[in-house]
Amino acid sequence: MTSDRLRILFASAEATPFSKVGGLADVAGSLPQALAARGHDVVLFTPCHKPSGRPGGNDDLSISFQGAIKKFSVVESSLANGARAWQIEDGEYFPRSAVYGEADDLDRYLFFCQAIVEIPKLLDWKPDIVHINDWHTGPVAFALRNYAWEDEFYRGAASIFTIHNLRYRGPDRFLDLIGPAIFYADVITTVSPTYAKEILTPELGEGLHDLLGLRRDDLKGVVNGIDYDEFNPATDSRIASVFDAGGLERRIENKRALQKDLGLDESDQPLAGMVARLSEQKGIDITLEAVASLLEAGSMQFVLLGAGDARYEEEARRLQERFPGKASVTIGFDATLAQRIYAGSDFFLMPSRFEPCGLGQMIAMRYGSIPIARRTGGLADTVPDAREGGLGFVFEEYSAGALRSALSAAVEHYGDREAWADLQRRAMGADFSWGASASEYERIYREAVGRKGA
Incomplete structure (x- = not known):
């Protein structure tokens, strides 16, 4: 990092306005833009779940995945406040009609994880922060450490892993992709201070409370916000009568x-x-x-x-x-x-x-x-x-x-x-906008980068 401006790669399996299954999409659709409003260079990285219908900004890219050369494109678009979105489109894993629930979800999201790690180097954009979310991106925490042993490009990048719901650990009952992410991430966050305390207990720790206890000093809780432009009773065309x-x-x-x-x-x-x-x-x-x-x-x-x-x-x-x-x-x-x-x-x-x-x-x-x-x-x-x-x-x-x-x-x-x-x-x-949350994440990012010695 050469200035106060951070390069932040925010990776999520779903993100509004591109896709939505649950609250993760709302967070991924709003937090990157709030961080960009604070002056940072932010890229939202997410699968292209629906055919983009437009030429990608970077076509014919490829990585080696499971012993074969996998070709794909990255479709770039602009978001508010100068943030950008990169959507990966390969024609096999993405797009699909379902965000989750496919028989090959493990392969789909392992490919997505590998793309998260390798695409920044292909596009010559080195992040200071790689912010990953839930099991779909969990393997990235270990990969960043592993890649950094051999490649200077990955050294100094800090991983932030956010748990949105500890109950959902992987694509099936045999795989836990959250546990390793908790172990290897530089910082673990979850979506409220009280939940960060609750998951340290046997009652709500989903069997991971002992592991989380080992990372207690690196576990932070940050309350999500809501989009005050979308949720505005004074301008909302979906309601019968606007008011304030x-x-x-x-x-x-x-x-x-x-x-x-x-x-x-x-x-x-x-x-x-x-x-x-x-x-x-x-x-x-x-x-x-x-x-x-x-x-x-x-x-x-x-x-x-x-x-x-x-x-x-x-x-x-x-x-x-x-x-x-x-x-x-x-x-x-x-x-x-x-x-x-x-x-x-x-x-x-x-x-x-x-x-x-x-x-x-x-x-x-x-x-x-x-x-x-x-x-x-x-x-x-x-x-x-x-x-x-x-x-x-x-x-x-x-x-x-x-x-x-x-x-x-x-x-x-x-x-x-x-x-x-x-x-x-x-x-x-009451103020539940993203401003306070973005400020807290900025503090966490700077602390994590500082510990990396960047």
């Missing part, structure tokens, strides 16, 4: 539109929303039980959008049948409907068993929907309890009873409309 914290009276139009479109009664009762994968991790089991008791008491309405385990999908459908006009369940995912739920709900449920970071609670607060959250992972770091001057209603124990108590407290608070509006304005004014 100074015009909360316009927000009610979003609630009325949501009630009408989903067949709910037009009511002034609080409307609780949830957008989630229907799995125990996301707390759907305790949600359906707790919500049913409040619907039966006539205390609120409920809207659910999500898909997942078949048994929970069926239980959710039965809830809607049991409470017509009070509960709406949409199985699947609809990005526009999700935005309308953020903008039209009064409460937003995040009762997760564990939650590395979570983006839903931050988006909800941006749109004036108050989180009902369990104190775990990133939820603990972003949702202080409103009963103590915070931003949402928090519970500790993972149980339907604890969630029901938090919901009841929120319903009671909702009855004081002036206090509720103050809470909404406070939540909408």
